[in-house]
Structures are given as structure tokens and as C-alpha cells.
Amino acid sequence: MRSANTYMPYPMRIDAIIDEAPGVRTFTLKFMNNADAEEFSFKAGQFGEYSLFGEGEATFCIASSPTRQGYIECTFRQAGRVTSALARQEVGSVLGFRGPYGNIFPLEEWYGRNILFVAGGIALPPLRSVIWNVLDLRDRFKDVTVLYGARSVADLVYKHELKEWGTRSDMRLVTTVDPGGETAEWQGKVGFVPTVLETLAPGPENTVALVCGPPVMIKYTFPVLEQLGFTADQIYTTLENRMKCGVGKCGRCNVGPVYVCKDGPVFSYRELQSLPAEY
Amino acid sequence: MFILELSALQALIAALQARGYTVVAPTVRDGAITFDAISSMDELPRGWTDVQNPSHYSIARRSDDAYFGFNVGPHSWKKFLFPSRLRLFAATKAGKGFEIDASADGAPVHYAFLGVRSCELQAIALQDRVFRSGAYADTHYSRLRDNTLIVAVNCVHVGGTCFCASMNTGPHAETGYDLALTEVIADGVHHFVVETGSPKGEELLGDVPHQPAVDAEIAQVRSLWDTAAQQSGRTLDTRNLPQILNDNYEHPQWDDVAKRCLACANCTMVCPTCFCSTVEDSTDLSGEHAERWRRWDTCFTSDFTKVAGGNIRMSTRTRYRQWVTHKLCNWVEQFGKFGCVGCGRCITWCPAGIDITVEAAAIRGTSMTPTLG
Numbered sequence: 001m002r003s004a005n006t007y008m009p010y011p012m013r014i015d016a017i018i019d020e021a022p023g024v025r026t027f028t029l030k031f032m033n034n035a036d037a038e039e040f041s042f043k044a045g046q047f048g049e050y051s052l053f054g055e056g057e058a059t060f061c062i063a064s065s066p067t068r069q070g071y072i073e074c075t076f077r078q079a080g081r082v083t084s085a086l087a088r089q090e091v092g093s094v095l096g097f098r099g100p101y102g103n104i105f106p107l108e109e110w111y112g113r114n115i116l117f118v119a120g121g122i123a124l125p126p127l128r129s130v131i132w133n134v135l136d137l138r139d140r141f142k143d144v145t146v147l148y149g150a151r152s153v154a155d156l157v158y159k160h161e162l163k164e165w166g167t168r169s170d171m172r173l174v175t176t177v178d179p180g181g182e183t184a185e186w187q188g189k190v191g192f193v194p195t196v197l198e199t200l201a202p203g204p205e206n207t208v209a210l211v212c213g214p215p216v217m218i219k220y221t222f223p224v225l226e227q228l229g230f231t232a233d234q235i236y237t238t239l240e241n242r243m244k245c246g247v248g249k250c251g252r253c254n255v256g257p258v259y260v261c262k263d264g265p266v267f268s269y270r271e272l273q274s275l276p277a278e279y
Numbered sequence: 280m281f282i283l284e285l286s287a288l289q290a291l292i293a294a295l296q297a298r299g300y301t302v303v304a305p306t307v308r309d310g311a312i313t314f315d316a317i318s319s320m321d322e323l324p325r326g327w328t329d330v331q332n333p334s335h336y337s338i339a340r341r342s343d344d345a346y347f348g349f350n351v352g353p354h355s356w357k358k359f360l361f362p363s364r365l366r367l368f369a370a371t372k373a374g375k376g377f378e379i380d381a382s383a384d385g386a387p388v389h390y391a392f393l394g395v396r397s398c399e400l401q402a403i404a405l406q407d408r409v410f411r412s413g414a415y416a417d418t419h420y421s422r423l424r425d426n427t428l429i430v431a432v433n434c435v436h437v438g439g440t441c442f443c444a445s446m447n448t449g450p451h452a453e454t455g456y457d458l459a460l461t462e463v464i465a466d467g468v469h470h471f472v473v474e475t476g477s478p479k480g481e482e483l484l485g486d487v488p489h490q491p492a493v494d495a496e497i498a499q500v501r502s503l504w505d506t507a508a509q510q511s512g513r514t515l516d517t518r519n520l521p522q523i524l525n526d527n528y529e530h531p532q533w534d535d536v537a538k539r540c541l542a543c544a545n546c547t548m549v550c551p552t553c554f555c556s557t558v559e560d561s562t563d564l565s566g567e568h569a570e571r572w573r574r575w576d577t578c579f580t581s582d583f584t585k586v587a588g589g590n591i592r593m594s595t596r597t598r599y600r601q602w603v604t605h606k607l608c609n610w611v612e613q614f615g616k617f618g619c620v621g622c623g624r625c626i627t628w629c630p631a632g633i634d635i636t637v638e639a640a641a642i643r644g645t646s647m648t649p650t651l652g
Contacts, residue, residue, distance in 0.1 A: 005367065005368065005381055005418060005419075006415050006417060006418060007367045007368070007558065007571065007573070008367075008368065008379070008381060011376055011377070011379075013375075013376075032376070051560075051571075053370040053372070053377050053560060053562075053569035053571070054560050054561075054562035054566060054569035055560055056558070056559055056560045056571075057558055077587065079587035080587060083587075090375075092375050093375045093376075094375050094376030094377060096377075214588060215588070215589070240586060240588075241584065241586070241591065242583070242584050242585060242586050244556065244557050244558050244576075245556070245558070247413070247414070247415035248413055248415065249409065249410060249415065249417055249554070249556070250554075250555060250556045250557065250558075250576070251553075251554055251555035251556070251576075251578070252555060252557070252576070252583060252584070254578075254601070254605060254609070255591075256604075256609055257609045257612040257613060259613075262413065262414075276528055276604075278584075278591040278592065278597070278601075279591060
């Protein structure tokens with residue numbers, strides 16, 4: 001444990017800001033103190049508590065890859081008090097960060113396997129950490145496929161990276177927007193993520209599927225994967241229940257026997273099936 | 280076992296104070312028996328008892344001068360170890376950043392709890408597991424808990440709403456105390472029988488006038504314990520209860536209780552094991568100075584599980600179910616024991632008189648999935 005006070009944040013400076021989509025921003029954050037930077041490490045799937053004094057804390061995943069050291073990135077949508085205050089910050093502003101918290105995607109167990117990413121809307125950030133992690137260790141994995149959809153072209157996040165992923169020969173990127181969300185220039189698919197997944201029909205052999213998206217997308221995507229032959233052990237997601245402490249003490253993210261913050265946020269579909277449907 | 284004469288109670292309080300303890304004990308305030316700092320045995324609720332039923336609490340005069348002739352009131356000891364409001368730290372704006380002042384916590388208070396019942400010892404032990412287990416021990420809790428001395432008092436009669444025998448948490452204090460008292464009033468005798476539970480308790484007793492209990496006195500106190508254990512109060516049948524609740528998430532009883540439950544959160548506030556909290560900031564008007572506070576929270580509010588995209592518990596039905604299934608089902612998997620110690624506070628202080636033992640029995644009696652009884 002780094003501090004005598006669990007709630008004590010690291011001060012981090014905003015090094016860069018990217019406007020991703022309407023109301024959605026990415027911050028690149030760097031540690032103010034070298035000692036903090038040196039002791040900090042995390043793995044894909046983990047999250048943190050980001051704060052502004054006087055406003056409070058908000059929970060987001062770490063959206064950058066652990067293979068990229070010296071900084072972290074977070075992507076958030078302006079929604080409540082804290083995220084609205086965060087959205088008003090500029091490069092050079094200092095935030096509080098505590099973390100990393102939670103469990104991880106068991107990437108090392110997946111060496112030698114195909115990885116299928118299925119993401120919707122603002123839920124790409126937790127998977128983006130894994131995608132870059134996998135791409136940075138590309139020779140340890142077999143086929144890499146990313147299916148990403150949003151309501152409209154404007155709502156797609158990481159547009160600059162989608163371009164890069166689309167041109168790479170060592171992965172396959174399929175993007176889609178909901179019907180009506182396309183523009184005249186749009187060259188991706190038009191259709192809901194589960195529908196596009198059905199036509200894409202990835203094989204389940206030696207494959208792990210990571211699914212993150214709004215509840216309605218998740219609800220219709222799991223059955224498609226099962227129809228394609230994926231077992232519940234081959235499907236993973238992250239839960240985004242309301243959290244406060246991040247370390248299993250405040251009780252808020254309790255669902256059935258688990259605390260999402262410390263027993264998750266990464267769960268296999270098999271694990272989800274044994275929980276009450278409160279996520 | 281030893282005998283303490285009545286006057287030795289004051290010597291005990293003085294000995295605790297001499298060791299730097301703030302002595303906290305039951306005392307009558309606002310028509311209830313609550314916990315507060317005391318300096319004299321005269322501040323104890325001598326001659327008072329409490330009357331408890333579902334949604335009813337009152338205090339009444341006893342026919343004797345018992346110092347501990349009542350059961351548990353609206354306060355629990357968690358208000359001292361897990362304060363309802365705790366300042367985590369302060370911060371002052373400095374350029375584009377801030378400077379944190381974490382030093383304002385002050386020296387930790389050394390509490391001596393006088394009058395802790397067996398169920399409450401078990402509740403403290405449960406909160407110890409919650410706050411001190413895992414990778415992130417709660418340092419605020421540990422700092423207070425490590426400096427706390429406990430003088431237990433054994434219940435010699437069952438209260439109006441409690442059910443410790445069902446939960447295997449009482450009425451006799453078995454562990455978790457430094458000293459344990461039993462107040463004996465019978466046959467012209469009025470004294471305390473004291474048991475030691477730790478080296479700290481033994482050392483403390485050295486400064487308090489006492490004498491070894493003789494056989495007749497030991498027999499007398501044992502008979503009081505036995506009588507208390509055999510008194511019939513409320514019961515909660517815990518056999519296979521976690522599985523039964525797990526099988527009955529969609530039981531119509533949850534709809535039924537939702538019609539009565541006001542979602543007022545009284546049950547979670549008086550519960551000695553409930554530990555949910557929130558973290559919130561406050562600032563002065565200039566915005567230059569901010570403080571981060573932790574305060575008690577409750578699973579009965581709509582804000583508790585609200586996220587930008589929705590809320591997983593929109594109804595009183597799901598919130599009451601969460602509270603009960605956490606206590607009587609999931610707590611067992613998380614912390615190895617039921618999260619209920621049978622103190623009965625939630626029954627007494629529920630304005631609608633909802634009784635957790637009745638609700639659990641209703642679900643058991645009409646379980647939707649056949650389970651072994």
C-alpha cells in the first residue's frame with residue numbers, strides 16, 4: 001500500500017487533451033512526482049478514481065495500454081458534476097488520481113489465441129487499453145479483430161486510431177454506425193453491432209471475445225456469440241457499476257456475492273451468469 | 280471470575296481515564312438510551328429500561344437501580360469506529376494544482392467502550408473483517424480500533440425485538456472484550472461479576488477494587504446467563520438461508536414488503552454492521568479551499584447505484600432485497616458469517632415496523648424453488 005490514507009490521490013498533470021466526439025474527451029495524464037511515476041504500474045482492465053478538489057471523484061478505466069509507460073489516458077463523457085468540471089480543465093491543470101484498482105483481463109492466458117473485440121459507443125476505452133496491449137505484443141497472439149460501432153459517425157471515439165487500425169495488415173477492423181447515423185462519406189458498415197457481428201460470423205475456435213458496450217448492445221451480443229459457438233468462458237466484459245472507494249470498502253458496487261471494484265470489473269460471461277442481473 | 284462492588288464501577292471509569300481513554304457508555308438523552316462520553320457512573324442509565332417492539336422504542340423506570348437493565352438503543356459503537364462523517368483531508372488551490380493537507384486528522388482518540396453487548400461485540404468483529412481485510416485495510420478505522428478498549432456487559436434478559444440466540448451471537452459475551460461484566464441484582468445483592476478477556480483487561484482490573492467470586496456467586500451468575508439464553512424472543516431460522524434467498528430473488532414477498540417499506544434508510548443507519556459510505560467534496564465560497572469527506576451512505580437511496588446510463592436498483596423492492604440478501608446471503612460468502620447479529624435495531628427503528636425475521640420466514644415458508652429445509 002502506497003499511502004497511509006486509502007483515499008489520498010496522486011497529483012497528475014494534464015499533458016494533452018483530445019476531443020473525441022460530442023461531449024467525449026481524452027486526457028493524457030503525467031505524474032507530478034517522479035517517485036509516484038516509478039512505483040506506479042497497472043494492467044489492462046484496471047480503473048482509477050479521478051478527482052478535482054471541491055467537485056469530487058469519478059470512476060473511469062485506464063484507457064491507455066500498460067505497454068506505454070510514463071503516462072495514463074482516460075476517456076470520459078461529460079455527464080455529471082465531476083465529469084462536467086473535468087471537461088472545463090485545460091492542458092497543465094492538475095487532477096487527483098488514485099488507482100489502479102480492480103482485476104485484469106488475463107492476457108497472458110490468451111497468448112497464442114485469436115482475440116475478438118466487440119465494442120459500442122463510449123465503451124471502447126476499456127478495450128482500447130487491451131487492443132494496444134495486444135498490438136504492442138502482436139506476435140504473441142493470432143488473429144486480432146475489432147468490431148466497433150456507435151450511434152453515428154460523430155459518436156465514434158479514437159477516430160485517428162481507427163484510421164490507423166484500418167490500415168494495419170496485422171489486424172482486422174470493422175466499424176459500423178446505427179442506421180441513420182451514417183454520413184455521405186461513411187465507408188464503414190451501417191447496422192447495429194450484434195447484427196454486424198452475425199454477418200461477420202467469427203469462428204469460436206481458439207478465440208476469446210471481449211465485449212464492452214451499452215447494456216442493450218451487450219444483451220443482444222452475447223446470444224449472437226453463443227449462436228456462433230462461443231462458450232460463456234470465452235466471452236469477457238467489464239462492468240461499470242457505481243463506485244466510490246474503488247477498494248471494496250464502501251459497499252456501493254456490491255452485486256450478489258461480488259464487489260465489482262475488487263472482484264471485477266472484468267468478468268467472464270460465465271461469472272456473470274451466476275450474478276443477479278444488477279449490472 | 281471476580282466481584283466488583285457497585286462503587287468499583289467509578290474506580291473502573293477513573294482507571295480508564297487515568298490511562299488516557301475517553302470512556303463512552305450508555306446514557307439517557309432525548310428520551311432514549313444512547314452512547315456518549317461519560318466521566319461518572321452517575322451518568323449511566325441507572326434505574327431505566329427500554330421498551331421495544333416493531334416501530335416502537337421508549338424508556339421506562341425500573342423497579343430497581345440496575346445500571347445496565349436495558350437492551351440496545353438507536354446508537355451502535357460503529358459511530359465511534361466508523362464515524363458518520365469523517366474528513367479525509369483538505370486541499371488548497373495552488374496555481375493549476377492543489378496542496379493537500381492530510382495532517383488535520385489530529386491525534387487518534389483512545390476509546391473505552393463501557394457496556395458493549397455480546398451482539399455488538401460480534402458486530403464490531405464483522406466490521407473488523409470488512410474494514411481490515413483485503414489489500415486495502417481502512418487506516419482510519421484501524422487507527423481508532425487499535426486504540427479501543429472494550430468492557431462488555433452481558434444481557435440477562437432478552438429485548439423486545441432482538442434475536443441473538445438465532446444468530447449465535449449472544450446473549451453471553453464469549454470473545455472480543457477486555458473485561459466483561461454481568462450485573463447481579465438478587466437476594467439483597469447488587470454487584471458486578473467480572474471476567475477478564477485480555478492482558479489489557481487484567482492489567483486494568485489491577486487498579487479496580489475486586490475480590491474473587493465464591494462458588495455461590497459463580498453459580499448465581501451462571502444461572503442468570505442460562506435463564507437469558509433460554510428466554511424465548513424472536514427467532515430467525517438460519518438453516519440453509521443463504522441458498523433459500525439466492526433461489527428467491529423474484530419471490531412475490533419482495534413486492535409485498537416494497538408496499539410497506541418507506542426506503543427511509545433508518546434500518547441501515549441503526550444497523551451495527553452496515554458499512555456503506557460515500558465520498559464527497561465541499562468548498563468554501565472562494566473555491567480556494569476544499570475538503571474531502573467520507574460519510575455514511577445507504578443502499579436505500581436512488582442515488583446509491585445511479586450511473587450516467589441508468590440505475591440498477593430503481594425500485595424499493597430491489598433496494599430492500601439488496602439489503603436483506605446482503606445481510607443474510609451474500610455476506611456469508613464475502614466475510615464468512617451472516618451480516619446480521621440479531622440486535623433487533625432495524626425492527627425497532629423501522630417506522631413501518633418491518634421485521635427482518637418475519638420477512639425471511641415468509642420467503643422460507645413459500646420458497647419458489649424446492650430446497651432442503
